[in-house]
Amino acid sequence: MALNLSILYRGHLASCNYGCPYCPFAKRHDSREALARDYAALERFLAWIEARPTDRFKVLFTPWGEALIRKPYRAAMIRLSRLGHVGRVAIQTNLSCNLDWVADCDLERAAFWCTYHPGEIPRDSFLDQCRTLERIGARHSVGIVGLREHLDEIEALRAALPPTTYLWVNAYKRVADYYTSEDIARIVAVDPLFELNLQVYQSRGRACRAGEEMVTVDGDGAVRRCHFVRDVIGNLYDPGFEQVLQPRACSGDICRCHIGYVHMRDLDLYTLFGDGVLERIPADTPIRAEAQQRLANMMLP
Numbered sequence: 552m553a554l555n556l557s558i559l560y561r562g563h564l565a566s567c568n569y570g571c572p573y574c575p576f577a578k579r580h581d582s583r584e585a586l587a588r589d590y591a592a593l594e595r596f597l598a599w600i601e602a603r604p605t606d607r608f609k610v611l612f613t614p615w616g617e618a619l620i621r622k623p624y625r626a627a628m629i630r631l632s633r634l635g636h637v638g639r640v641a642i643q644t645n646l647s648c649n650l651d652w653v654a655d656c657d658l659e660r661a662a663f664w665c666t667y668h669p670g671e672i673p674r675d676s677f678l679d680q681c682r683t684l685e686r687i688g689a690r691h692s693v694g695i696v697g698l699r700e701h702l703d704e705i706e707a708l709r710a711a712l713p714p715t716t717y718l719w720v721n722a723y724k725r726v727a728d729y730y731t732s733e734d735i736a737r738i739v740a741v742d743p744l745f746e747l748n749l750q751v752y753q754s755r756g757r758a759c760r761a762g763e764e765m766v767t768v769d770g771d772g773a774v775r776r777c778h779f780v781r782d783v784i785g786n787l788y789d790p791g792f793e794q795v796l797q798p799r800a801c802s803g804d805i806c807r808c809h810i811g812y813v814h815m816r817d818l819d820l821y822t823l824f825g826d827g828v829l830e831r832i833p834a835d836t837p838i839r840a841e842a843q844q845r846l847a848n849m850m851l852p
Contacts, residue, residue, distance in 0.1 A: 554606035554793060555764070557829065559613050559778065559810065560596060562770035563589040567616035569645055569671040573696065573725075579616065590623045592770035597627055599787060604636050611664075611829040612642040613767075613778065613810065619648045632657040641830040646680040647672065654687050662690035662830035669695070669704045678711050685713065692831045694719040697745070699729070702737055709741045717832050718742055722749040724807055744823075744833070752815065754806040760814040760821075762799040779803055779811050 566581040567574070581589070600608055610631055618624040619642065629652065631640040641662040653661070663684060667677045684691045693712060695705055697720040709718050720742040723729050730738075730749075738745045762776030762784060769775075772787040774795060780803050785795035806812040813820045813828060825834030 554603070554608070554796075556606070556796070557609040557611070557765040559611050559765070559767040561613050561615065561767060561778070562592045562596070564618055564621070565615040567645075568620055568647055569617065569668055571668050571671060571696075586621070589770060590621075593623055593627060595772070595788070596768065597630060600631065600637065601634065604634075606636060608637050609639040609829055610637065610641070611810075612640075614643070617645050617647060618642060619644045619646075625652050628653075628661055629655045632661040639826070639829055645671070646677060646684075650680060650683045650687070653684065653689050656689070658688050658690070662827075662832070663692075664830050665691050665693045667693060667695045667708060669701050674704065674708060674711070678708075681712065681716070685716075690827075690830060690832065692717045692719060692827075694721060694831070696721045697723050697730075697738055699723075699734060702734065705738065705741055719809075719831055720745050720748070721809070724749075724751060747818075747820075748809060750807075750812075752806045752812050752818075753804070754801040754812070754815065755804050756800045758816040759799065759801050760816060761801070761811075763796050765814050766796070777811055777814070779806065779808065 563585060564581060565585075566579045600610070612618055612624065612627075614624075624642070625648070628640055628642060631637050633656075637660060639660055639662060641664055643664045643666065645668060646663075646665050665681065665684075667674070681691070681693060693708070693716055695701065695708065695718075697705065705720060712718055718741055720738050722745065735746070735749070759776070761780070765777070766784075767775045767778050768787050773783045774785045774787055774792065775781065775783055776799055780801070782802070785792045801815070806815065809831060812818060813824065821828060823833055824831070827833060
């Protein structure tokens with residue numbers, strides 16, 4: 552039976568060219584040896600995908616740090632996008648690289664999850680990069696961490712982006728009761744789905760696609776159900792690894808990140824995001840109404 556699997560790939564890369572104060576990988580550098588190890592692991596992963604043309608895959612690169620400043624990752628985006636059995640290849644990125652290469656991707660399959668980091672790049676420079684993606688015709692969402700000191704910046708970014716570009720805001724959850732009701736109203740006016748992200752979901756025992764329809768894979772091929780459940784359930788490169796793919800209830804207590812809770816079945820966020828689950832682009836629906844309905848459903852006994 553052919554696979555139909557989404558893979559979140561996070562290799563050995565653990566470096567970034569930005570210095571965001573909330574990130575443990577800020578301004579971290581990989582040695583040449585570490586980079587060589589990561590590139591070899593990436594090549595192994597690409598070859599594995601290429602060797603399974605009867606299966607269907609979607610891939611999201613979720614590196615610790617910034618990958619697109621590295622040529623092998625740019626080449627990987629192009630390479631995977633040109634495979635007929637890869638329905639989507641997306642990557643989380645700060646957009647700090649030259650983007651001319653994006654035109655070499657199959658733009659029906661490539662997509663970009665782009666994050667703006669105030670203090671690391673001028674807003675106009677980031678917007679120029681977004682305009683480049685627009686000009687090329689590349690699917691992309693744009694987002695920002697919802698720090699209160701950045702609320703004016705968030706609103707300015709929304710005003711400068713095309714109305715068709717979804718701007719998501721990641722809730723800052725490290726401080727309890729961080730937002731006032733006025734803060735939340737301002738952010739919801741920018742991101743109609745913000746209140747979904749603001750939740751800390753009680754997840755233990757709840758049904759999830761993770762481990763069945765979606766897995767995470769590290770540089771050594773270890774397969775986990777998601778980034779937030781550390782138990783290894785198999786290895787991608789073992790013969791018959793497919794045997795590990797089965798329905799599983801979540802074994803974690805809470806789920807607070809979009810790339811985790813989006814796969815929880817009872818939230819039905821696959822309907823909300825459609826083909827844009829991996830790159831965080833909602834389907835063409837009245838997303839504010841959809842978000843309110845889901846929030847209401849969560850309050851039901």
